[in-house]
Amino acid sequence: MKALAERRARVARVRRVQHLRAVSAAATAEGRVVQLEGNAQRLAAMRAGLTHDVGVTSGAALGNAAELQARLETAAHGLSQAIGSAREAAALRAQERLGAHIALEGAERLETRAVAAMQDMIEARMAAAFVPRGARGNGNG
Numbered sequence: 001m002k003a004l005a006e007r008r009a010r011v012a013r014v015r016r017v018q019h020l021r022a023v024s025a026a027a028t029a030e031g032r033v034v035q036l037e038g039n040a041q042r043l044a045a046m047r048a049g050l051t052h053d054v055g056v057t058s059g060a061a062l063g064n065a066a067e068l069q070a071r072l073e074t075a076a077h078g079l080s081q082a083i084g085s086a087r088e089a090a091a092l093r094a095q096e097r098l099g100a101h102i103a104l105e106g107a108e109r110l111e112t113r114a115v116a117a118m119q120d121m122i123e124a125r126m127a128a129a130f131v132p133r134g135a136r137g138n139g140n141g
Helices: 002-048 059-129
Strands: none
Touching: 002 059
16 A cells, blocks of 8 residues: 555656646746747837938938838738747647646545555554453453
């Protein structure tokens, strides 16, 4: 019975490590999504900052601004694809974290039951080994 309790405790420790790794991976994936979304907001702000001033402007300045806007739009488009992929990865990691949490809870319940069963067995053995003085047959009772 002790071996069973130890085995289940070992399984519970492994599940705890797996859960911690899944939580870490989920947090990393979510952080990546947040980082990419922040980058997209900065690109949008930079593009919005490329407005034309009212007044006399050279054609070269307009051409440079238009080229920068086009490059920023291309970067934003590529970044939106990366954000989509990162969101999918984050959702997958969140599901893995949930699965690891469920497995951890199951392992902890098994460990608790094994320890309780071992304690019950120890108590039953101790109760069976206890014989009152009068019951030993020495005639004092």
